Amino acid sequence: MDFDSLVATMDNTLVNTFQKVDPVEGVLEVTLHGSPDGSDDTTVPCIVKNPIMEEDYTPGTQPGTKMLVLFIPASAGVVAVLGYTATYNGVDYDVVQSDADRCGGVHIRMRGRTQPWNT
Amino acid sequence: MLDPDLVLNSILASLQSIPQLAVELGAPTIPATDSITGHFFYSGEENSLMRSLSQMKSPSITVAYLDLVGGNFDGMTVWKHRVNMYLRPKNKASNGTSASAQHLYWLAMNLPISVPQIANNIRSIELADFNLQLMDTPTLLHHTDELGQDFFVSTMVFPEKGDVGPSGATELCIGPPLVNHSKQYGTSHDHTQRDQAIDLA
Numbered sequence: 001m002d003f004d005s006l007v008a009t010m011d012n013t014l015v016n017t018f019q020k021v022d023p024v025e026g027v028l029e030v031t032l033h034g035s036p037d038g039s040d041d042t043t044v045p046c047i048v049k050n051p052i053m054e055e056d057y058t059p060g061t062q063p064g065t066k067m068l069v070l071f072i073p074a075s076a077g078v079v080a081v082l083g084y085t086a087t088y089n090g091v092d093y094d095v096v097q098s099d100a101d102r103c104g105g106v107h108i109r110m111r112g113r114t115q116p117w118n119t
Numbered sequence: 120m121l122d123p124d125l126v127l128n129s130i131l132a133s134l135q136s137i138p139q140l141a142v143e144l145g146a147p148t149i150p151a152t153d154s155i156t157g158h159f160f161y162s163g164e165e166n167s168l169m170r171s172l173s174q175m176k177s178p179s180i181t182v183a184y185l186d187l188v189g190g191n192f193d194g195m196t197v198w199k200h201r202v203n204m205y206l207r208p209k210n211k212a213s214n215g216t217s218a219s220a221q222h223l224y225w226l227a228m229n230l231p232i233s234v235p236q237i238a239n240n241i242r243s244i245e246l247a248d249f250n251l252q253l254m255d256t257p258t259l260l261h262h263t264d265e266l267g268q269d270f271f272v273s274t275m276v277f278p279e280k281g282d283v284g285p286s287g288a289t290e291l292c293i294g295p296p297l298v299n300h301s302k303q304y305g306t307s308h309d310h311t312q313r314d315q316a317i318d319l320a
Contacts, residue, residue, distance in 0.1 A: 033213070081212070083212020084212065096268055112176045
């Protein structure tokens with residue numbers, strides 16, 4: 001395989017390598033909710049990126065971050081729009097920023113919700 | 120000198136008693152006590168304020184007691200309590216009825232409260248068991264957090280009535296009773312009277 005072809009497969013290779021795998025649930029994918037009724041939900045693979053600012057756990061709280069940054073490869077064929085809600089690993093978020101890279105991949109920043117995604 | 124925690128709890132209780140604000144923040148699914156919370160700077164239990172603000176969920180309001188400003192502002196005001204309110208509105212794209220942060224602020228500052236008693240709004244009542252004066256006219260400011268996200272913060276200043284002691288009674292000073300103010304600076308005779316009182320002390 002020549003270099004260009006290898007590079008073209010890099011996004012998917014990285015996702016397959018670095019996506020999180022739960023021992024029970026299997027591969028963890030993000031579900032993007034484009035509408036409150038769930039009619040256009042899309043579940044796609046992703047990589048959890050390093051946070052802009054690390055968050056610490058505090059006593060008495062559930063582990064987990066309020067702000068989450070994900071990378072979705074171009075091959076997923078989705079555009080995460082600002083304002084979508086999303087669910088990752090059982091936690092609901094608002095998409096507060098969606099940045100496309102030049103190859104069609106998407107980086108989304110998400111903020112935890114106080115309510116379920118469809119309310 | 121009112122306990123700052125008491126001041127913060129009093130403000131929180133009033134804000135949580137505004138039904139329209141609670142609904143906008145997710146009630147009844149999320150009770151107002153969960154969506155309008157205080158930052159008490161509990162060591163070991165709470166994050167730093169900056170980290171708490173970046174981790175605020177949407178929608179929610181965080182109220183933090185920031186400053187106890189002392190000074191002889193006038194004859195009867197020696198303490199001012201400064202409290203900041205941080206607002207993160209609901210996702211409007213996923214719910215078309217959601218309001219802006221500025222509207223949340225309007226709800227908080229201008230709609231009737233029922234705690235500690237029914238009043239036109241939080242600005243028109245003396246909180247903390249009437250030991251605070253009406254809040255100074257508050258200000259709403261735009262800020263950007265370290266993640267590049269917009270949020271709004273309002274500064275509220277509550278002057279304290281006199282110097283409230285542990286019993287709740289004002290303890291402004293200990294000393295000889297002052298003569299009637301109108302007479303105190305009236306005639307040379309009154310000056311003499313006052314000087315005598317000070318000498319006796």
